[in-house]
Amino acid sequence: xxxxxxxxxxxxxxxxxxxxxxxxxxxxxxxxxxxxxxxxxxxxxxxxxxxxxxxxxxxxxxxxxxxxxxxxxxxxxxxxxxxxxxxxxxxxx
Numbered sequence: 001x002x003x004x005x006x007x008x009x010x011x012x013x014x015x016x017x018x019x020x021x022x023x024x025x026x027x028x029x030x031x032x033x034x035x036x037x038x039x040x041x042x043x044x045x046x047x048x049x050x051x052x053x054x055x056x057x058x059x060x061x062x063x064x065x066x067x068x069x070x071x072x073x074x075x076x077x078x079x080x081x082x083x084x085x086x087x088x089x090x091x092x093x
């Protein structure tokens with residue numbers, strides 16, 4: 001069953017430089033993350049940092065969430081259960 005968008009904002013993680021977000025698996029929240037390298041696939045000139053990466057996440061949210069849902073359906077999860085969207089999971093803009 002595909003994940004569904006929560007339309008919540010993304011959360012920048014200063015330690016990993018990635019953006020975390022949540023989707024729904026029925027009524028259960030599923031933690032997802034998109035790497036900075038994946039965001040750079042949409043914008044190779046992306047300046048790293050909270051504001052730029054959150055803006056890129058928002059602009060490309062549909063494609064990022066679709067990739068997360070596809071990985072979730074294939075059960076390609078991290079050991080902690082997180083769905084991690086990496087550069088090879090997304091196309092270019």
